Amino acid sequence: MAATDVDIFSNEEKRNLNLGGHVGFDSLPDQLVSKSVTQGFCFNILCVGETGIGKSTLMNTLFNTMFENEEASHYQNGVYLRPRTYDLQESNVHLKLTIVDTVGFGDQINKEDSYKPIVDYIDTQFENYLQEELKIKRSLFDYHDTRIHICLYFIAPTGHSLKSLDLVTMKKLDSKVNIIPIIAKADTISKSELHKFKIKIMSELVSNGVQIYQFPTDDEAVTEINSSMNAHLPFAVVGSVEEVKVGNKTVRARQYPWGVVQVENESHCDFVKLREMLIRVNMEDLREQTHTRHYELYRRCKLEEMGFKDTDPDSQPFRYTHTHTHTHTHTGGDGLQGH
Numbered sequence: 001m002a003a004t005d006v007d008i009f010s011n012e013e014k015r016n017l018n019l020g021g022h023v024g025f026d027s028l029p030d031q032l033v034s035k036s037v038t039q040g041f042c043f044n045i046l047c048v049g050e051t052g053i054g055k056s057t058l059m060n061t062l063f064n065t066m067f068e069n070e071e072a073s074h075y076q077n078g079v080y081l082r083p084r085t086y087d088l089q090e091s092n093v094h095l096k097l098t099i100v101d102t103v104g105f106g107d108q109i110n111k112e113d114s115y116k117p118i119v120d121y122i123d124t125q126f127e128n129y130l131q132e133e134l135k136i137k138r139s140l141f142d143y144h145d146t147r148i149h150i151c152l153y154f155i156a157p158t159g160h161s162l163k164s165l166d167l168v169t170m171k172k173l174d175s176k177v178n179i180i181p182i183i184a185k186a187d188t189i190s191k192s193e194l195h196k197f198k199i200k201i202m203s204e205l206v207s208n209g210v211q212i213y214q215f216p217t218d219d220e221a222v223t224e225i226n227s228s229m230n231a232h233l234p235f236a237v238v239g240s241v242e243e244v245k246v247g248n249k250t251v252r253a254r255q256y257p258w259g260v261v262q263v264e265n266e267s268h269c270d271f272v273k274l275r276e277m278l279i280r281v282n283m284e285d286l287r288e289q290t291h292t293r294h295y296e297l298y299r300r301c302k303l304e305e306m307g308f309k310d311t312d313p314d315s316q317p318f319r320y321t322h323t324h325t326h327t328h329t330h331t332g333g334d335g336l337q338g339h
């Protein structure tokens, strides 16, 4: 590198310049949009919660379709994760959606290790991505990214407090994945109990140091909606694929002898809020956080474990062979510092 180049790049001071005319890089956001339209994008949801808590029903309700589900039994020897990938299309946008279910979660007498298969699954997806990234001829462009973008954690509507299984599992997952806690089957808890339950859950999460995903408030366009939604967490949701006639409209609802709970009625539950936040407003942020925070952490630990080291800023560029062969026969003093 020529000395002048070094000078240019090490100069921290930046000058703002005005352009004399139209240059055209303002079309970049459009290019990004049209790229994801033609190419499609993928989104991967992990549903954690005990058998029968309403995970499959909620997924069907969220995407307004019937995904293939077979009912899980309560007699699994352990927890296993079952991913299913679907190609969905809305207008001209393609979405490759993977829904991962935790089969058998909460069903064993000894639940101590229930979180392990979940952690392993998340790590395996990171590892696969890392392996692709480390290839010489990598093809990240058409790589099917299976890293989990969001973990929906289903809390039973007990009105009491979080179970230790919930706390332990969320604590083990919070540095690996974005977690949104939701209270399932919220039609089975009264309004005043729900209000107290939400406060209790949030304070338990805070006192146990569990980090949940916060809707980002730094982008002006979504600051207002996201900060008000952060205050509504955990969302209390109701799922249903049953259609009921209310007035002259047919809506998705659960019908009881005493009345009808409408899924998309905001005074009945937070389903609309969850859909808005997860799919319409923050999908891209969830994908980005997965890559820049959670995957980055995994990658850093893994590379350090493999013996890679960043060089000091004033030393010579990194030499792969030197870390791995530990040879000290190089000439010219251009080896890794600290060997």
Ligand code: GDP
Residues within 6 Å of the ligand: 049, 050, 051, 052, 053, 054, 055, 056, 057, 058, 071, 072, 184, 185, 186, 187, 188, 237, 238, 239, 240, 254
């Ligand atoms: P999963 O095992 O977690 O996938 O649970 P399912 O989605 O199969 O649901 C188990 C049972 O709970 C089914 O009978 C559903 O109809 C019922 N269910 C699902 N969502 C709700 C809900 O929001 N409220 C109530 N009361 N029942 C629900």
